[in-house]
Amino acid sequence: MPADPPDALLAVSRALFDAGDEDEILRLALDHVPSVGPYRAEAGYLRVHGRLVPGPQAEPDHAPAVDRTVRELAGEDGPVDVPGRSWGRALALHGPGGLHGYLVVTSRSRPTHAQHFLLAMLVRLTAAALSVAHARRRGQEDVLQLHQLRRERTTLQQRLISLLVEAGYQRAVHEALSEGAASGGGEEAITSALHALTGFPVLVEDPFGRLRSWTGPGRPDPYPDPNPARHEEMLQQAARRGGPVRIKDRLISVIRPRGEVLGTLALIDPRNEADDYTVFALEHAATSLALELSHVRRLAEVELRLHRELVDDLLAGTDEASAYARAEAFGHDLRRVQYVVVVRWRSHVSDEAFARIVGQSASAVGMPSLVTRRSDHVVLVTTGRPDDDALYEALARKTGTTDGTIGVSARCTTPDGIPGSYQEALRALEVRRRSRSRQGMTFFEDLGLYRILGPGNDYQELEGFVREWLGELIDYDGLHRAALVETLSRYFDCGGNYAETADSLAIHRSTLRYRLQRIREISGHDLTDVEDRLNLQVATRVWKIMLGGPG
DSSP: OOOOHHHHHHHHHHHHHHOSSHHHHHHHHHHHGGGGSSEEEEEEEEEETTEEEEOOOSSGGGHHHHHHHHHHHTTSOEEOOOTTOSEEEEEEEEETTEEEEEEEEEESSOOOHHHHHHHHHHHHHHHHHHHHHHHHHHTOOOHHHHHHHHHHHHHHHHHHHHHHHHSOHHHHHHHHHHHHHHTTOHHHHHHHHHHHHHOSOEEEEOTTSOEEEEESSOOOSSOOOOOHHHHHHHHHHHHHHTSOEEETTEEEEEEOGGGOOOEEEEEEOTTOOOOHHHHHHHHHHHHHHHHHHHHHHHHHHHHHHHHHHHHHHHHHOOOHHHHHHHHHHTTOOTTSOEEEEEEEETTSOSSHHHHHHHHHHHHHTTOOEEEEEOSSOEEEEEESOOOTTHHHHHHHHHHSOOOEEEEEOOOBOSGGGHHHHHHHHHHHHHHHHTSSSOSEEEEGGGOGGGGGGSTTSOHHHHHHHHHHHHHHHHHHHHHHTOOHHHHHHHHHHTTTOHHHHHHHHTOOHHHHHHHHHHHHHHHOOOTTSHHHHHHHHHHHHHHHHTSOOOO
8 A cells, every 4th residue: 555645745855855956856746746646747847047947748748838838927826727637737846046947737626625735745845855956056055044944844844744643635535524424415415525535426326226326527328227137246246345346447335334235336437546545535435425325214214104104094084183283294285185096006016115106206296295005005195186197107107017007086175084085096996997998097086977886885785786687697697607797898888889899808799799689688678778778887887896897
């Protein structure tokens, strides 16, 4: 591991003062520039016979532009522009005898306070060494001047030692990350601090490899979808290493407080330029981010639990004053008109993950909601009437499948009406699920006849009505494994259209005519009679929706 920048400056200070001439001093200074921070030495100049003479050039192509800028500064510090570098300064080397030359330094990112201090120390040491060499070369050493220079060197060395103890690189990293975490900026503040410390683009991915945030240039658009197998392999590799691991162009640290993986923090380093100081900053940033994400996770879990307790109480019936107060604490206005929404998706179990997806989708379409879940569906209590199909379409995009059904209650103006609204939403869901087009969103207020067939009606009366009009057909189907009741139901659903009914049953029209004739013969009812037709159609709907007939 390389020496700390303050230690390295102590060593180079001796070399600078022991150098034989100004050229060697300038070369040593240029060589040491990258060791004090994210810097690059672009050029060096010595003042010879009153004129600035270029020394070794880090980038010869930049010489004309840099020369022109440095000569125009007339002995003062000033900015320089170098293509591809976001920060650049020409730093004057002043001593007791006046201007000795310049160091031209650039960086890919703005230096931190500690890095700027170290660079200033190098500049002052170089200027002091040039003053000594200049005095030696001219043979006009003055005892008082040398004493002054030695005292300045001693002062600089003492300050470097103090920096090594109190304001070294590790402390600068710790302070920068601590300030970011304490600012309340959360994840963004921590990643911004890491980017400022290292100069590398910083990204955070969730436990599944999906992008959470990106700080710095070069963000891919769109961000590539994760490969689950490769992501799991990377997590296992990092677990074996116990620290940052390099994978292709990334230096990655797993965020894993108490053994639970909350995500990954990574630096983009395609040129493999990250040093031990960068690794140190990444490790400390990962620790800070682990604390932040754990805190966010705990808050979310507590809020989710309290939300669900409130919704469960609302669905079961609860004290109105308490309901208003608890909802207000969550920022939900229960005094406005509410609707109960029930979501069921055949391809997704009604677990925590799906409940979060439903809640996020509802927020995305402007439905502020309280969310809970049951064994086979998710329940939302939402403010204002949902837009037609907006939630269904959002969930279809989010889940990648359209195989879902949503039921929406009628409007509810007080908390004590929410239990009844929940039953209405369930009724709308069940009617849609048993209809010919089971996928989509259905409102209770649009159910028509089915509204009077909802929960609380007398099932014995309904069963008696169905037996009266369909009993012979149901018995016949049971004995002969036929489908006369389903055929009659489809016939009514298709408005008596022979072709459409035959297509929906996947049978020939002649087969349909035969079945309808058998229905007339077995039931004794006339399908052309208005009263018989109405009662038979209602009976088939009750049979299908209420009594569990084939949907």
